[in-house]
Amino acid sequence: MPEDTKRAKTMADVARLAKVSKPTVSRALSNSPLVKEATRSRVLAVAAEHGYAVNRVAQKLRQKRTNTIAVSMDFRSHRQNHIEDPFMFDLLAGVSEALGDRNQDLLLCAPNHNDGAAFRQILAERGADGFIILGQGHREAMLDEFAASGAPLVVWGAAADTASYCVVGSDNFLGGQLAGRYFLESGRRHFLFVGDTSFREMHQRRVGLQSVADESNESIIIDDIELRGFSYSSAHDAATRYLDVIEKQPDAVFASNDTAAMAFISVFRDAGIDVPGDVSVVGYNDIPSAEYFSPPITTIRQDTHQAGRVLVAKLMRILDGETPKSARIRTELIQRGS
Amino acid sequence: MPEDTKRAKTMADVARLAKVSKPTVSRALSNSPLVKEATRSRVLAVAAEHGYAVNRVAQKLRQKRTNTIAVSMDFRSHRQNHIEDPFMFDLLAGVSEALGDRNQDLLLCAPNHNDGAAFRQILAERGADGFIILGQGHREAMLDEFAASGAPLVVWGAAADTASYCVVGSDNFLGGQLAGRYFLESGRRHFLFVGDTSFREMHQRRVGLQSVADESNESIIIDDIELRGFSYSSAHDAATRYLDVIEKQPDAVFASNDTAAMAFISVFRDAGIDVPGDVSVVGYNDIPSAEYFSPPITTIRQDTHQAGRVLVAKLMRILDGETPKSARIRTELIQRGS
């Protein structure tokens, strides 16, 4: 039985060994209904026996489809900000898994410049069929232009009303509302919002918080601390300065990420202010240590797993010629001890 | 002057427009010395004018080189362990940057199974030229076999003496020694090691700590807590249990990651044990918040940026047919307040 045991490198090899033609091998391997069942199984057997694997590069060239998605991550800003938050990492994991399920390769790219030339080049050189953009908060104009040129792309973040591309993001407005309602229900009336509102996400959270105050019958005060970036240290500094300056202490802090929430709690504790007794603190993202902080942090959780799947699903629809709408990801308040 | 303003899609287009042949265009674009300077500049001008970009897929097919490196990340274990440590992320960033500098594409893959079939398939289908493996601590046998089959790969981690492949990792033994010496110098004599020694890295840190004790003239005691995984919670639980059980309290804790160090400090504080007064604590990795914890955590820092560069450099040498040695990354003690 054992014949030629050499590895079959190309379809031509398999064709010869199975005594059929190249196109038939191709059809058999791609489960085309055009090939007779008996032929298919013979071809598959030969292919398996000789360890044949299609050359995907040749396949891509001929099909003019790469089955590859470029995922753009802005590592630089991530490192500059000393972000400890594993959120982006989770997002990447979710995208990776979803792409794997669809047999799409993931080309990871970290563009160095803002002008989008790197993206255009990837498309021109046929390195990928489409783009998933993670963490490019400040580059909306570039993305608009890129999308306008017909590039298939999906962006993680907060949708601008004017965005011409498909955006998938957490429901930041709802997140802000959830925090506000939680404060109201626990009798708080003087809020402090902490975040970098130059990011649209953060701004939307602020607006959500405001909407709760506006709709309430109570008279609510909202203070603001404008952060730059997401580092623990900048939040810590801001908290310290804030305590020096204020006349009346707030009874609720909505920090737009858990790291900042921790920094504020830490400063409060050092200043003898009790959390949640004197001040309630709500964070965002539900990072792993939020649960184990002392006190455990009440926070807004986004479903990163779902996020990855939705990003990929939207992009696939775009590649199929549809124009899917932007989407918001499930968002919920995790009530803990702060 | 402006002639045909249509985009040039293929080399044949450029060739026609520049009134030369395809091979000449190819040579001009790849800076071959075979082409006359005047010709080259004319071709480049035409290519630029018509927005031509080489089709990398066709290039790969012909050259039998993909200029793509597959980077394997084990997201699953990462998520299971609730790792907050941005270490892997930094490593990925470093690798991404180093690959970018060398014009190599980064194919991110997250193998689901342990048997290495996914790796073999990537190679067989010519999805990548080589592999950088991050975070596969427990799969040495598979990697050995894969390397033995001639696959070009470099692994992040701790080198086994028997490893047949190139390993780049932090100098864990030195890391353990640095912690031990720090303890000795500050007069500590009763150490506690906390970590998951089923990971070789952690084991090596333990051995480094031991070596300092052995070489010292003092009589040193070393206790051990064997963790499973890297989560804050498991460390927190372990610390709590430990305090219940021990008779004599250690005066130094070497935690094999910062998250565990934080958990222990937190438990100590709640139990009224002063850090660093009663117990000194040293962590590992220098995560961003280590600096801002209270007290700021003394820790061992690895140079992740260098790590990425070294991983890529080693792999490139392997692809050039050399067999570079395993390497250790710079490792230093960052002395802070614990």
Place this chain on the structure above:
DNA sequence: AAGATTTTTGATATCGATTTCATTAAGCTA
């Protein structure tokens, strides 16, 4: 069983680059 249909199969062209090898142009020597 001849003729019409439907399934299967295969010969050939193609995707877009690079390599090989032959050829022409340019530069040098005497």
Place this chain on the structure above:
DNA sequence: TAGCTTAATGAAATCGATATCAAAAATCTT
């Protein structure tokens, strides 16, 4: 300037798959 060497160029083959379209085989009619 003939003759020789070297530098530039181009025609054709190639990488390994799939698409197209025509031909052969199988199945169905009557």
